[in-house]
Amino acid sequence: MAAKSEQTRQLVADVALKMFREIGFEKTTMRAIAQEAGVSVGNAYYYFASKDELVQELYIQVQDEHAVAATKALEGVQDLAGRLKTVLHTGIDVMTPYHQFGSDFISTAIRPTSPVNPFGEASTAARDASLAIFRSAVDGASPAVAKKLRADLPELLWLAYMGVALFWVYDKSEGQRRTRKLIDGAAPLVARGLSLAKIPGVSKVFDDVLGLVRTVKEDA
Amino acid sequence: MAAKSEQTRQLVADVALKMFREIGFEKTTMRAIAQEAGVSVGNAYYYFASKDELVQELYIQVQDEHAVAATKALEGVQDLAGRLKTVLHTGIDVMTPYHQFGSDFISTAIRPTSPVNPFGEASTAARDASLAIFRSAVDGASPAVAKKLRADLPELLWLAYMGVALFWVYDKSEGQRRTRKLIDGAAPLVARGLSLAKIPGVSKVFDDVLGLVRTVKEDA
DNA sequence: ACTCATTCTTGAACACGTTCAAAAGTGCAA
DNA sequence: TTGCACTTTTGAACGTGTTCAAGAATGAGT
CATH class of the missing domain: 1.10.10.60 (Homeodomain-like)
Incomplete structure (x- = not known):
């Protein structure tokens, strides 16, 4: 039964x-x-147990929708810029019905004790699912992303995605036009920026950035 | 009377x-x-009018302390990396007594309608004051920052500062050691990254980043 | 059919942020 | 002093999220 x-x-x-x-x-x-x-x-x-847990329910559902939509939309898109755009746009797509709700959501989510906190324990599953989308966007790209970046890039992009989501929440332009613009502009820039990793002088800076990221992550 | x-x-x-x-x-x-x-x-x-307004009172006070502490500490520090470190560290210094309060503060502050929202109307004065600190950190640096960056850099650094503050809120290490580490690592990296603007291939990417920033800011 | 432990459901109660009509105080002009 | 407008202060009341003791429903074992 x-x-x-x-x-x-x-x-x-x-x-x-x-x-x-x-x-x-x-x-x-x-x-x-x-x-x-x-x-x-x-x-x-x-x-x-709380109103927050109902928000968590919503969060999980939106996350699932994103995974489905992104996977489908990624088919046939090869270049990193395009793949990144795809993942970000589909992310915004699934959140759109909840735009007016966004600020309350973020305000709830940002509290470390909240079950919806994207950095917290309670949402490990949801975060991992979201991370997996970015990992697949990176891994499936051709031309391939520089090997030394491949491990950490998905997490950094996911972090950037959190930033985009925050921007979206504050975006009062019709249909959140500005957020779409930001994505269209930033995705190719990120891809181009990463391709600079081959230049000797730049390469060192990249290494140090990665080193710092790892250091700061380590002794949590 | x-x-x-x-x-x-x-x-x-x-x-x-x-x-x-x-x-x-x-x-x-x-x-x-x-x-x-x-x-x-x-x-x-x-x-x-609300509990939030009492938080605003706190915000303003902390901001003032930061301005005083940063200005004093910046004396005699020439290089951008050092100046950036100084501003960030003093910022964390003045917030430290309120660390356990941090997450509630951010949760309050992030709500667009909150008087403490750092992007909102009600805190224009506080934000401008904070921005001014970063502007002075940039303008007073020698060797000087590339001219084309000088206008937008303070705002971008302020944004990064918001990110650092967020990191700090979640930082459960003793004395928020990790945040200090992040600052010490990131400040020189930012300075070095900016110095790459002279490299032709990199310069174009920088230009586009600035272009994007301006575009997105414009049609608010 | 009858236990009885477990799961589910109820609604009153609590503390909170916030509101508001009314009272009290204050200071100035007549 | 009295009158009067204005500012300041009060405490009860409202709606909120949340808790909890008590009661119903369920179902497995006898």
Whole structure:
């Protein structure tokens, strides 16, 4: 029997996500969710320990959509700039229905104790999934990315992606036009910048950057 | 008469900041502030429209301290790497008493409607003050920074500083050792990276980066 | 059919940030 | 002194996220 329990859980989650999309984070109160779902407030809390955990539900779903959309869109795109653009654009695509919700999300997510914190423990799975998208974007590129960069690049790009997401949240231009522009401009620049790694004088700086990144990551 | 009113305002602010420092943001309730200050809750709200505005008070104070400390510490430091290090380290210095408070602060600050949002209207003054520190760090450097970079660099460094601050918030190492390491490593790297602007192949990439920055900033 | 441990559900209660009508205080003009 | 407008102060009340003791429902073992 497919757990009556699981049904209730799904119901609450579905109602919550729908309300987040339609009326925003703050106006979606736990009481409203419960009422709309036809359960008691306490019951919603039986399945989700906090409002933040409902946000986590949304986060995971958006992440999944991104993985699917990006994988599909990457087919046939060879060059790094194009692949990077693809991953970033599809990322923004799946987030778009939640744009008005974005600032509340980030505000929630940035709190170290939040289950949605992208750097935190609770979202290791989601982060790894997201990282995997960038890894595939890098690994599948031709001409290939310089070998010494290949290991760390996906993580750095993912970090940049967090920055783009932040930019997007603040982007009040229609359809978030500016964010799209930023992606279209930055992706080729990153690719070109990386190709400079062959120049001797530049190569050393790259090595040091990688060294620093590794050092700082290490003694966490 | 130095306004009894102003005295109350100061009292509330002082008590609040002290409590933020000592027991953190969440545990510092408006009721606790009021009680400790010997006023009613409503009275605290007469002077500060929200708890966020008390955070703004803190933000401004920290900013001021940073400006003073950085200006003093910059004396006699010539090279860009050193000057950058100085500004970043003094920035972390003045924030240190509030480290445990950091994540709540950022979580508050990142909300576009917050008076403390560093990108927002309400903190234009504070941001300009902070920007001025970076501008002076750049302008006072010798050997001088490439002319074409000089206009935009302070803003980009300020942005990087926001990133460092974010890193610091998450830095759980003792005394935030890792953040210090990051600063010591990154500052010379930035300086060296900028000096590459003279190399022809690199120069073009730099130009495009600046072009992109300006484009994206323009049609806000 | 009858336990009874486990899972699920309820709604009242709590502390919080915030609001507001009303009271108290203040200072100046008549 | 009295009157009056203005500023300051109060504390009860509201809606929020969250907790929890208590009760229902469920289902496996007898």
